[in-house]
Amino acid sequence: MHPLLLRTQARLRRAAKPLGEAAVGALTILLLRSTRYFDPVKTANLFGRVARLIGPLTREQRIGRANLTAAFPEKSPQEIEAILAGVWDNLGRLGAEFAHLDHIWEHDAVFPGKSWIEIPPRCQELFEQLRLDGKPALIFAGHLGNWELPAVAAVAHGLDAAILFRRPNNASANRIIEELRAVKMGTLIPAGRDAPIKLAEALRNGQHVAILVDQYFSNGVDVTFFGRKTKANPTLARLLRQIECPVHGVRIIRLPGHRFRAEISDEVKPVRDASGQIDVAGTMQAITSVIEGWIREYPDQWLWLHRRWR
Known part of the structure; x- marks a missing residue:
């Protein structure tokens, strides 16, 4: 590719980065604030399912699979994939629960x-x-x-x-x-x-x-x-x-x-x-x-x- 085009692409990426970060920030705020209005259990179930669907499409899925395969060489590929599905489910649920941190802790020693x-x-x-x-x-x-x-x-x-x-x-x-x-x-x-x-x-x-x-x-x-x-x-x-x-x-x-x-x-x-x-x-x-x-x-x-x- 021509050097001028490469420089132009680099400038566009730098210019777009703040916009991308702002969009991510706005989406995070919207998601966390809106999640607080819904039932925490139902929301955790939903977020867990969504994370199970989206997670395997990301590069983190490859990182997780490589880590698990190295850590547990005795486990089959099917066992590794089952663990990874649980990892994504846990992460999704954590995201939902984070929005309810101020009241999610409920422990009654009497009951x-x-x-x-x-x-x-x-x-x-x-x-x-x-x-x-x-x-x-x-x-x-x-x-x-x-x-x-x-x-x-x-x-x-x-x-x-x-x-x-x-x-x-x-x-x-x-x-x-x-x-x-x-x-x-x-x-x-x-x-x-x-x-x-x-x-x-x-x-x-x-x-x-x-x-x-x-x-x-x-x-x-x-x-x-x-x-x-x-x-x-x-x-x-x-x-x-x-x-x-x-x-x-x-x-x-x-x-x-x-x-x-x-x-x-x-x-x-x-x-x-x-x-x-x-x-x-x-x-x-x-x-x-x-x-x-x-x-x-x-x-x-x-x-x-x-x-x-x-």
Whole structure:
């Protein structure tokens, strides 16, 4: 193609990009605001079906299939496709549930059978320990089940929490998403250069700091995940080096009948080097291994659609 045509195409793409982002932002706002007016269960069913239909047409389907095939070489192609269908269903349902974050958490300890949420007795005991022991804590989670709900659960049950989150690239979409998250999610700390400083300050103030730890981090430490080397974000372990405190994992698993089970892990002990100092890479490996165990239990509820290995 002639260089002049190539330059013209490049200029048109650059000029169209802001318009495309604005359209995506407007659509996100419209979708989230309108979804709030409909029944959350029916909407989750609809979004799950739509995601199952549209998801396989995207490039993320190929990424997810490659990830699953490498992680579970013993599974047949049919099993892999069934897991992928569940991944899309979970993602669609999560989108619908996100619009109802301010009232989706319903747990009644007196009548647990009537609640959307079930909390096993041991997890309830661990939660009360975290809430009442007067200590800060580091909480890790992964993109499993409904990964937005742990922050809602913390605030609903009186846990003083600070949540690290990543802003969407689209500014318009970010505004509505932050508006929804801010309702019942405690202190929100956006990812960025000053995030570690703010997180350390939150710990010193006695707060419970929560971080998602299961995505690829280019400047991270080496860990093994499903038998393959990858990079993990070391922020949690580095914070632990500064302020030693308990470390627990949390997950909220999707159950049949539009219900969830909230679980807190027992304390995950940090790995230490010969001098007794926190071993950052070793500690992140211990945490990554917990996440892997969770995913093996519920592979169709994890977000296989991003490039975890590179």
